[in-house]
Amino acid sequence: xxxxxxYPECPESFWSFKYxxxxxxxxxxxxxxxxxxxxxMLPEEWEKKLIDMxxxxxxDKNLLWADMVFISAMAVQRESVKKVAARCKSLGVKTVAGGxxxxxxxQEFKDIDHFVxxxxxxxxxxxxxxxxxxxxxxxxxxxxxxxxxxxPIPMWELIDMNKYASMSLQYSRGCPHNCEFCDITNLxxxxxxxxxxxxxxxxxxTLFNHGWRGSVFFVDDNFIGNKRILKRELLPAIxxxxxxxxxxxxxxxxxxxDVADDNELLDLMRRxxxxxxxxxxxxxxxxxxxxxxxxxxxxRNLLDSIKKIQNYGMQVSGGFIIxxxxxxxxxxxxxxxxxxxxxxxxxxxxxxxxxxxxKLYEKLKKENRLLPHFSGNxxxxxxxxxxxMNPHRLLEGYKKLVTxxxxxxxxxxxxxxxxxxxxxLKKKRPPMLRFCYIKAFIKSIIxxxxxxxxxxxxxxxxxxxxxxxxxxxxxAVTFAIYGFHFRKIFDKKPVKIPVNKKPFSxxx
Numbered sequence: 001x002x003x004x005x006x007y008p009e010c011p012e013s014f015w016s017f018k019y020x021x022x023x024x025x026x027x028x029x030x031x032x033x034x035x036x037x038x039x040x041m042l043p044e045e046w047e048k049k050l051i052d053m054x055x056x057x058x059x060d061k062n063l064l065w066a067d068m069v070f071i072s073a074m075a076v077q078r079e080s081v082k083k084v085a086a087r088c089k090s091l092g093v094k095t096v097a098g099g100x101x102x103x104x105x106x107q108e109f110k111d112i113d114h115f116v117x118x119x120x121x122x123x124x125x126x127x128x129x130x131x132x133x134x135x136x137x138x139x140x141x142x143x144x145x146x147x148x149x150x151x152p153i154p155m156w157e158l159i160d161m162n163k164y165a166s167m168s169l170q171y172s173r174g175c176p177h178n179c180e181f182c183d184i185t186n187l188x189x190x191x192x193x194x195x196x197x198x199x200x201x202x203x204x205x206t207l208f209n210h211g212w213r214g215s216v217f218f219v220d221d222n223f224i225g226n227k228r229i230l231k232r233e234l235l236p237a238i239x240x241x242x243x244x245x246x247x248x249x250x251x252x253x254x255x256x257x258d259v260a261d262d263n264e265l266l267d268l269m270r271r272x273x274x275x276x277x278x279x280x281x282x283x284x285x286x287x288x289x290x291x292x293x294x295x296x297x298x299x300r301n302l303l304d305s306i307k308k309i310q311n312y313g314m315q316v317s318g319g320f321i322i323x324x325x326x327x328x329x330x331x332x333x334x335x336x337x338x339x340x341x342x343x344x345x346x347x348x349x350x351x352x353x354x355x356x357x358x359k360l361y362e363k364l365k366k367e368n369r370l371l372p373h374f375s376g377n378x379x380x381x382x383x384x385x386x387x388x389m390n391p392h393r394l395l396e397g398y399k400k401l402v403t404x405x406x407x408x409x410x411x412x413x414x415x416x417x418x419x420x421x422x423x424x425l426k427k428k429r430p431p432m433l434r435f436c437y438i439k440a441f442i443k444s445i446i447x448x449x450x451x452x453x454x455x456x457x458x459x460x461x462x463x464x465x466x467x468x469x470x471x472x473x474x475x476a477v478t479f480a481i482y483g484f485h486f487r488k489i490f491d492k493k494p495v496k497i498p499v500n501k502k503p504f505s506x507x508x
Contacts (some may be wrong), residue, residue: 001067005071007050010077014379015029017029031164036050040153053080095113096112098116122146149195169207172192179280182358214248278318279306282297320339321350343420345482346482348379354385412457462480
């Protein structure tokens with residue numbers, strides 16, 4: 001068999017970093033880890049090729065080469081999926097689809113021949129067995145949650161690493177928390193399942209042997225779900241490995257805010273090379289946090305927790321949400337003030353949406369508040385339900401909020417606020433001054449220091465950094481480039497206003 005694995009195109013979004021990647025001549029932030037892992041699960045004797053449509057064009061000759069096309073996608077890639085499936089059908093190429101998008105709404109894709117849903121460790125072998133016997137079924141699904149010890153090392157040889165800004169690694173699946181708006185527990189469960197320490201070290205070694213040096217993203221939805229094993233086993237092993245290899249990688253991951261409660265864990269993560277955490281902050285309003293079951297964020301000073309993580313040498317990227325029923329009219333100003341005080345440079349403020357399978361989706365369905373379109377992109381000014389707040393006021397306030405926090409003045413002030421708290425661990429790392437970084441700095445001077453309207457704030461940032469925090473100058477330039485991307489994203493988005501055609505009643 002000749003298997004072509006296709007990762008559909010992602011639209012421009014907050015997390016695409018499209019306009020920032022242009023500065024360093026990269027095509028995409030992260031590789032399609034799921035498809036690379038699936039490729040390793042396919043029979044060894046099959047010929048395999050992978051096309052990530054975010055870095056390469058999909059041509060008809062690629063499709064005609066294949067006996068079968070495998071597609072994996074998220075909700076944000078829906079439109080690209082439909083186009084790829086239609087092309088495959090017109091050329092008579094069989095298609096197999098899996099991943100989060102299809103697991104929740106496979107019925108919407110009539111042009112796909114076979115669906116291998118849920119987790120591939122369980123459903124893919126069943127499909128392959130039936131395929132070998134000449135009787136593959138339409139849909140393969142399961143409620144079983146596999147142990148990750150059987151998950152193979154991704155086939156990194158299928159991609160050109162030079163086209164990506166970071167590599168990826170998965171250590172766990174599942175999250176112990178139960179936030180109302182999140183579909184992770186529906187997809188992967190609340191009991192966290194882990195790869196062995198040996199597997200993780202072997203994956204790091206494989207990336208190293210393929211020549212990668214730089215950022216590695218642990219894509220876990222909550223890296224600290226099992227703190228005991230992290231502290232006793234995994235982090236000490238990573239520390240030993242990176243020191244032996246002279247610190248070739250630094251790590252990014254996602255974690256809940258309670259990471260700030262454990263000094264030992266924070267110290268181990270810092271020593272292991274973790275420099276960046278994404279944390280779901282959601283809202284500074286207690287009633288909104290209670291509404292969405294974000295109990296880990298209650299009974300704490302969120303600002304103190306954020307600054308503590310920063311004190312341990314880790315940048316905090318924050319997820320914030322607007323549109324809860326409990327949001328007061330003052331929510332926009334509250335979010336702006338909180339974000340500015342926090343020093344969270346990368347603050348992703350999105351409108352609340354309800355993915356299929358979440359508790360929020362079921363609640364809104366009962367209240368007759370759902371709208372048909374879910375984009376999967378919560379910074380594109382769209383919602384898939386009727387909010388309690390007047391929709392016009394909500395969207396106008398949201399626009400003002402993101403415009404305010406990403407205006408050059410406010411954004412660069414936030415960078416300096418972050419530098420006040422940032423205390424990275426000094427490590428002897430091999431020189432990473434690549435030509436693309438020098439080129440990015442020169443581009444930043446041209447686009448941000450000369451051409452952009454807020455150029456005076458760019459120069460103020462560099463000057464303040466040179467005087468107060470000279471060793472953070474590379475960080476300052478990087479953040480300035482990120483800010484350029486965020487402004488481009490929010491400037492381009494049209495405002496879509498949901499219309500309530502049917503009345504709904506609020507639960508008592």
